[in-house]
Amino acid sequence: MKRKLLGTAALYVCILAATVFTARTSAQGGDSRIQRGFELAPVPLEMKGLNPALVGLGSYIVNAQGGCNDCHTDPSYAAGGDPFSGAAEVVNAERYLAGGRAFLPSPFVSRNLTPRASNGRPAGLTLEQFIEVMRHGTDFKNGPPDNVPILQIMPWPVYGKMSDRELQAIYEYLKAIPCVPSGPMSTRCDGA
Template identity: 45%
Template sequence: MQWRHFITIGFVGLLLSCTSEDMGTGDPGEAPVPLDPRVVIGLRFAPVPLNLESADRAQVGLGSYFVNAASACVDCHSCPTYRPGASPFTGGRGRLSAATYLAGGVPFGQNLKAPSLAPDAKGLPGGLTREQFMSVMRTGRDPKDPNRTLQVMPWALYRIMADEDLLAMYEYLRAIPPAQPGACTGPGQ
């Protein structure tokens, strides 16, 4: 076995041995609970500083995992998606643009732009309450026009996710900083 395999096995073992107490989320009166490795990955992968004040760190980490790794929300909701010269499609390392992270503005045709998922002035992701967010993810109905179905967003896939997973995504979005869109011509730039 090569040394890289030992490092990989060691890293996976470290992730699996992490507990909620190690991450500062455990109740000191309870026994530590093994932490979901997706939480660790989500917290490490978040491309912006997170506001974890009065937040459940594990829930935010899991939400980051879903938003950033499993769902790729950033491709349609960040304009541009990557830092200058960082797009993996042109040989870059894939570093996300923190300045425009989930701020919306990605054009789809001439009359449609992806909305912001970043918190608004009230701290609501995309201006949506928890209930509105859950409704959008379950039904695909535009919260500003309930008679309109969101055609580009893959809500038909998100609707089968567990409530806990969608709520984790919402809590992650509440923990990111506000942002403003830049300029791009399409998703994934």
């Protein structure tokens, strides 16, 4: 009887501990990727009006999984911070995700993903358009609406497999990063 009572008490303690741990983890965002995403963000983030959990997760996806910097920042790394030459990684924060990388010999150039000064939208796209780009490679910038071309360099077939929440998180993160002019000589922060 005593053993049964001790076993039952131990079971209740385990259940209570698991419940407290789960509640605490949920209150903290429940996802270590969120905190890591904030640690990885190479630029200051403007969080006003944004969902912190989505921003943190989006940063994690963009900076730890997606490799977005490799194509959408030109050059990808600051002087002396190229990990491919043995240096400690330093992302080029001044041009972070502002596009401009040419994929020679093709005519394709990566797009500016930073939010537009005029509307705050990443790459000037609504969330619905962004998801369409990520899922289907739709190119809203080139071509008439009834004959929209498909992005050729962007690995949208891979990113299109992400969940709606993951794509929303990327979009929310891109809304939090600073607007950067498209070209190195440009002073316009509108992606043009």
